[in-house]
Amino acid sequence: MKKMISLLVLLVVIGVGFIYYIKNDLVNSVTYSDKVETTNNSVEQVNLKTENISSKTLLLKNLDTNDILLKKNSKQKVAIASLTKLMTVYVLLESVKDLNETVVIEQSTMDKLMKEGASLSGYLVGDTLTVRDLAYGIVLPSGGDASITAANLVAGSEKKFVSLMNKKAEEIGMKDTHFQNTTGLDARNHYSTTEDLLKLMDAALKNKNFYQVLVTTKYQTEEKAYAPEGYYIESTLLKDTADLSLSNGKILGGKTGYTEKAGQCLISIAEIHGTHYLLISTGANGNPTTEQKNVADARQIYQSIEHS
Structure with missing residues (x-):
């Protein structure tokens, strides 16, 4: 009898695990539509040749009017790579109000990330960094070390900080989002949608410090123990070119991301004819060694906006 009960328990556990695997593997096996939904109004029109867009999901919003101008697979659950770090830095800046509070990068943090092949900020183990340094280190060079250091500062561990990230996602209505880490490295059950990421941005952009970090492309720290002149870091947006100007405006800043599962990702803000867009x-197709097709898509989409 005991053997029968044990067998039944084992079968139930296997069944639950299989359902979990199937549910969370859907992010890997989705079918994308090529259709781009457009919404034109009296303020602007978007004349876009959609066949030239590489990104599989996208959403374009006029930040001044709150109008959604473009959508593509915006409800699809997808891997989001380092776009995750925008939630990381948002929770950091909401949790620690004093940007001059300091913390030290630990060797264990660096060792873990180097084994995983994660992107790093350029800061060194033992550096005493301000929360401000961490925020820019997370967003501009996409520093996983800065992300985990922020997590340790706020919550004591990455695991506990991720719980705060998921709690924040629930609070702002991100119903199709779940985080497993602070860095965006591919992980089962780590996903979001562009519509949910818009909810994140709508909330986060109200934090003036978050907005300032996002629209900054270059940052210089103050003097550090291992860097007498401080550290100079710049946005991964500048990988292909330092010129973010457009024919009708300028990309102000943003956050790129890439993993094999997520492809090239981007959240950016641009000013076009005096109007701000997200x-x-x-x-997007490509990898860290190729053209930034995420940025190329952004240029094409932003430059397709025409004001009447």
């Missing part, structure tokens, strides 16, 4: 995209 663009969220994931799944």
